[in-house]
Amino acid sequence: xSLLVTxxxxxxxxxxxxxxxxxxxxxxxxxxxxxxSFFTPVRLVGVVGDxxxxxxxxxxEGRDVDTRGLEIRTGSKTFRWHGSYVQDMNDxxxxxVDLNVLAERAPKIxxxxxxxxxxxxxxxxxxxxxxxxxxxDSPRLVVADTMNLWIQTEHKxxxxxxxxxxGLVLNDGExxxxxxxxxxxxxxxxxxxxxxxxxxxxxxxxxxxMCSDRGEFVLPAFxxxxxxxxxxxxxxxxxxxxxxLATQGTFSPSTLKRAxxxxxxxxxxxxxxxxxxxxxxxxxDQIDDRWHEFKQAMNF
Amino acid sequence: xSLLVTxxxxxxxxxxxxxxxxxxxxxxxxxxxxxxSFFTPVRLVGVVGDxxxxxxxxxxEGRDVDTRGLEIRTGSKTFRWHGSYVQDMNDxxxxxVDLNVLAERAPKIxxxxxxxxxxxxxxxxxxxxxxxxxxxDSPRLVVADTMNLWIQTEHKxxxxxxxxxxGLVLNDGExxxxxxxxxxxxxxxxxxxxxxxxxxxxxxxxxxxMCSDRGEFVLPAFxxxxxxxxxxxxxxxxxxxxxxLATQGTFSPSTLKRAxxxxxxxxxxxxxxxxxxxxxxxxxDQIDDRWHEFKQAMNF
Numbered sequence: 001x002s003l004l005v006t007x008x009x010x011x012x013x014x015x016x017x018x019x020x021x022x023x024x025x026x027x028x029x030x031x032x033x034x035x036x037s038f039f040t041p042v043r044l045v046g047v048v049g050d051x052x053x054x055x056x057x058x059x060x061e062g063r064d065v066d067t068r069g070l071e072i073r074t075g076s077k078t079f080r081w082h083g084s085y086v087q088d089m090n091d092x093x094x095x096x097v098d099l100n101v102l103a104e105r106a107p108k109i110x111x112x113x114x115x116x117x118x119x120x121x122x123x124x125x126x127x128x129x130x131x132x133x134x135x136x137d138s139p140r141l142v143v144a145d146t147m148n149l150w151i152q153t154e155h156k157x158x159x160x161x162x163x164x165x166x167g168l169v170l171n172d173g174e175x176x177x178x179x180x181x182x183x184x185x186x187x188x189x190x191x192x193x194x195x196x197x198x199x200x201x202x203x204x205x206x207x208x209x210m211c212s213d214r215g216e217f218v219l220p221a222f223x224x225x226x227x228x229x230x231x232x233x234x235x236x237x238x239x240x241x242x243x244x245l246a247t248q249g250t251f252s253p254s255t256l257k258r259a260x261x262x263x264x265x266x267x268x269x270x271x272x273x274x275x276x277x278x279x280x281x282x283x284x285d286q287i288d289d290r291w292h293e294f295k296q297a298m299n300f
Numbered sequence: 301x302s303l304l305v306t307x308x309x310x311x312x313x314x315x316x317x318x319x320x321x322x323x324x325x326x327x328x329x330x331x332x333x334x335x336x337s338f339f340t341p342v343r344l345v346g347v348v349g350d351x352x353x354x355x356x357x358x359x360x361e362g363r364d365v366d367t368r369g370l371e372i373r374t375g376s377k378t379f380r381w382h383g384s385y386v387q388d389m390n391d392x393x394x395x396x397v398d399l400n401v402l403a404e405r406a407p408k409i410x411x412x413x414x415x416x417x418x419x420x421x422x423x424x425x426x427x428x429x430x431x432x433x434x435x436x437d438s439p440r441l442v443v444a445d446t447m448n449l450w451i452q453t454e455h456k457x458x459x460x461x462x463x464x465x466x467g468l469v470l471n472d473g474e475x476x477x478x479x480x481x482x483x484x485x486x487x488x489x490x491x492x493x494x495x496x497x498x499x500x501x502x503x504x505x506x507x508x509x510m511c512s513d514r515g516e517f518v519l520p521a522f523x524x525x526x527x528x529x530x531x532x533x534x535x536x537x538x539x540x541x542x543x544x545l546a547t548q549g550t551f552s553p554s555t556l557k558r559a560x561x562x563x564x565x566x567x568x569x570x571x572x573x574x575x576x577x578x579x580x581x582x583x584x585d586q587i588d589d590r591w592h593e594f595k596q597a598m599n600f
Binding site for chain 2: 089182183185186189203206207209215216217218219220221223224225227254257258260261295297298299300
């Protein structure tokens, strides 16, 4: 089924204990789209400036990603992020960030995309997320991500958004900030009261936790010895999860569990190399094999 | 099968966001013994001073814990620990610690205990751990715990111990300190080269990781909303794990997995109340029910 994602497309510079990469492709929508396209066709909505090298945008060539919603805005500059994991592989230090085109008006969703049934609203201003959602015809499953900035500065708009979506994906620090609760299950239950039917909390190397009115589900991360660059792990996780869900047509607890496990596995490929290289080296067969390995390992 | 534990018995004062308890029973051997006794008879070896209220030592009444190895040393004072989890439920701040009798000679292992087949050497000086091990007849499975203090000050003796045991249980910070490796799987593999056949890394609320020459196994913590006092969680985990293993007679990967899951579940009862109260309120049936629930939840 059609899966639409709106989010950032960026040019990253990343430093980790394994090295440094300058001006590589990044951004939430990029990782999400690539990850989800292992499972289902993806419609990408995002905007870059005219400074963005065309070579960077070629990452989707040969992938089932419809880039008609990718706007190259003349006179604007592409979002840039420079992060370092040198001190802590679980927590990026932002060395520099230039919102650039992300601080301008949102990209337009193409007419042909408006009937999307599965929607992922990657992290951006909650007013923009609501606007994009309002422009869609009749989505069946809408999941959003957010970040500390909006939790702190746009709490009211964020709560309005939460009343309109089915699922929220965020990390442990964010859900604690959003709810004021330290215990993640208590925090997740508080979020459910704000609207979403399920909440997925990403805990990085410690895995993930899903909470719905049908109960909780916890999953460790895939045990990875080779962690080269954690950038995009969370967005790849969301992409794998949503990509799988879009092929299922049901959101039963067991489907959500399997989706979470696919997200976990896809993210394990992302972190094995810099930028998109880990995902680019992966195949759907490898993902399925690792998923079965993970499932087997969880079985006791 | 006979399971012997040597470790600390203490009088604790604990503060958490849920309250404060003064002069309650604690210590690694106490939590371990109580937890393991849900599964198998336990032989407890430890020492307290003559200041220890007899009421505290009554916790094992009605349990299958043989306390003939519990020495009440005249003229000595019991180990005391005062810890606070007020700032962080995952990391105790030690407000005060008095080793007292733990800084004196080790307790003697009773003659009738020397044929124990399963042995857990809870955290103490690695020279003492080696001495106790040397005095036993022919244990089939020896697992030890350790701590930062010995890793830093008694590295050589600790390495000698590692060459003599089958399993090591320690937390994530400790294994990183021991090996100098940040990645837990890399760290665990380094430990395996020092002797043990398996390593279990406890990650508190983030679960546990087992590494052996047969591969890795990761397990989240049991999703607990009610965390009142984390004291003794790690020792209860080890007790549940070893207690189950002592009933099995095999250390196959699947047996170790199930043992890890029992440890996880038993620890989830411990943290639900102060001191031993969580474990005291639990029954074996409840543990088995929660184990099956956990197994089911891990199944996707």
